[in-house]
Amino acid sequence: MIQLSNPRINKTFEALFALEDIREVFRQSLPTGLSSAEEQALKGKLAEIRKYLDEIEADGVGNGARQKYTGKIGSLDVRTREEEYINIHPIQAAGRLTPEARKAIIAYGDGYSTCDYCRKPFRLDKITKPGIQDFHGDLARWLNMDQARVVPGARRGFQAVASALVEKGDSVIVSALAHYTEFLAVEQAGGVVKEVPKNEQNLITADATAQKIEDVRRTTGKLPVLIMIDHFDYMFANEHDVYGIAKVAKQYGIPFLYNGAYTVGIAPVDGKKIGADFVVGSGHKSMASVAPSGVLATTDEFAAKVFRTTQMVGDVTNRKFGIKEVENMGCTLMGGTLLSMIASFPAVVKRSQPQNWEDEVRKSNYFLEQFRRVQGSNVLSEWPRKHTLTKVDTTGSYNKVAETHKRRGYFFNDELTAKGIIGEFAGATKTWKLNTYGLSWEKTKYLSEAFLDIARKYDLPIN
Amino acid sequence: MIQLSNPRINKTFEALFALEDIREVFRQSLPTGLSSAEEQALKGKLAEIRKYLDEIEADGVGNGARQKYTGKIGSLDVRTREEEYINIHPIQAAGRLTPEARKAIIAYGDGYSTCDYCRKPFRLDKITKPGIQDFHGDLARWLNMDQARVVPGARRGFQAVASALVEKGDSVIVSALAHYTEFLAVEQAGGVVKEVPKNEQNLITADATAQKIEDVRRTTGKLPVLIMIDHFDYMFANEHDVYGIAKVAKQYGIPFLYNGAYTVGIAPVDGKKIGADFVVGSGHKSMASVAPSGVLATTDEFAAKVFRTTQMVGDVTNRKFGIKEVENMGCTLMGGTLLSMIASFPAVVKRSQPQNWEDEVRKSNYFLEQFRRVQGSNVLSEWPRKHTLTKVDTTGSYNKVAETHKRRGYFFNDELTAKGIIGEFAGATKTWKLNTYGLSWEKTKYLSEAFLDIARKYDLPIN
16 A cells, blocks of 8 residues: 655655755855855755745645655655654654754754853763753752753663662562563673562552562572662553552662653653652653653762762873763763753653643543444553553454455554554554554544444444 | 854744644644644744745845844754854764755654564664665675664763673773773773873874783783774874774784774774774764764674673563663664664765765865964874864964953954854863864865964964
């Protein structure tokens, strides 16, 4: 199936690209102004953009008449999914950029764009123009922790903590639903993961965690050195008892890392209230930021260890790079990634306030209630939903159609795409994941109706 | 001094931002098309953009008449330095984005934008749409190495290698001009740096490296486990004998990491010819890419170690994440950073061909010849230059003016800024660094003349 594309959207991209060409004319010109050849090039591009604008305006009459879009950036296709479709991809929803972030990376995309005013002591989080230092303070306060650093993805936060706390052979408690990056962080540090079993409801409890700690102590003769638990896991997005687990961690004196990859940036997170020693969040997963980005926040106590500065001294030169932090490899996000985080931050703070998050969860439940009306469509995640990411099972509904359809499971993808919906795992009609985060009520209702419509078309019974 | 700004450039940014607002209208709309309120919002933005375009066109007559620019992205100032000035910042020059990279991040800025078609085996470098897998192959071939991975900055490449090869207490040979991130990578792995002294010409030789290896063997009883040498160092950008050092490394059987942060992406780099076991490059420093980005390339032999896949098994679930690479923490650059690398790559390959790099070096030498005509202005880096980054000393020239000027060292900044030149370390008039990379001959000549003009204005003698 050739994907057709909305010409108005395509022309919006072409106009953006032509403006980048104009920008390039300025970049190549002397500070004294444009030459007449450059002026001609600019005028040509202005005319081109005006044409696009006219077409965008006129195309209103043909609203929705899609065409093939052959626009390219070099050999790259132009990605127009977010403009053209309702995207229910499980991990993309909360990483979509805000308009502010998109503007920020236009202005700050260049490599070391953060470093125009880097002065002593020469560290990213000390830069005041743009306000990177303030942003770090804001991040820590927002998470109610003492200190925060930006990192190239939540995984690099796990790595920094594991590397600082875990010695060879040490045990680290993770959940039976832990994300693979926690496994890797422990392995890279030389430790061994010990999983807390989930219960029949696919939940990780404080009791099970305490039990696991005891098991580890009994079998290895040593306490685990770190506990990392995902507040909402990547598989079901079930909510696990991080408050209770933090208490258990405290009782045993084991540092507790709160994995907020699926909360920080969309739901309220209060590190002190949770009782976390570390709070890790993902920029590209939940903070409307360019990848790879994220945040690692901690207490003053653990900052001394995890944010420790270099002690290495050159044996010949006696060089020291005193303020650079070992686990962060010095500066972390030196350009557009960080600026996207900063630009999205006000919107991210707002959207993760309780009432806004609760509304997102309400929309998730609304959609899934409609989704479950199709007989044989089930929700595998905890019910009612406390999150917008959900694992569903359509073995008894859409998969039945797939069994005899000539396009097999792809029929479902075809149907959804035709309705302007993407992001499900193409071809999968048994168990799969979706995320409704950030969809308006209008889109949520449209989405719900679309699933019912497909059921109707194939005569699946609806309750 | 209030920085004034070119209104045509400002309006180019405002038009880009207004187009992003249009994009947002599409993003918020239903797949069925715009509502009449959305259509109105779009029309309003189209009118706004047309106004900007008219102003850009009309402003040609007032070419160069600068005004205060109050444009903001939230609380962020808009960064217009690359459009308005000749930027000689030492580390920013080769990280400026190509137009293709700027377009790519417009289209691919959203968090997990690379993951639309992520299929089994679920690893970034295996994704074929967009062509990430091919890009990894291209990178390896281009550097003449067997395998390559993208990493969040050259430093994360050093970290991966050090972490894989260095055990607690091991010695690692670095140069007396090593970048601080090499120190950190070794420290993080538990090793100890051992510096090869530089000679009187501030060069690291193969003989000095061999001598240092012997010293380490004598004093510690063990050979170093890794040698990391910067082809061109960050301080002088002098060329060090990486070919000879690689031979020494081979003789001792010690792995050799070629630090190409100042070469990969601007100069020809042939890993096999060098004899490197690892080649590390920086995306945001030298490959016209968004930060943090970079490349780590290696041989099949060392890939087995540094790109080893996880062996960790969940003790409860028996989960394995077999294809994920431990030192890379699984996937690395999941969005705009990687797409900026891919989009810039054809231009980067072209610009780093011998004849193009030689021309860049020629421009560097041309400028510095003019620069040295001002008596008391000296070049501290090796001469003639083999690179575009240079450490200079103006203690005997512009600093003499600074001694009695009411603005002290900032007079120099004021003068350069007034001529449309930025990127020198503001206030510094003794020893400082500059980079002419990527300036056209026309700009190089303009830059040269500007330095002479400032000297003339303050009656500094010129040869």
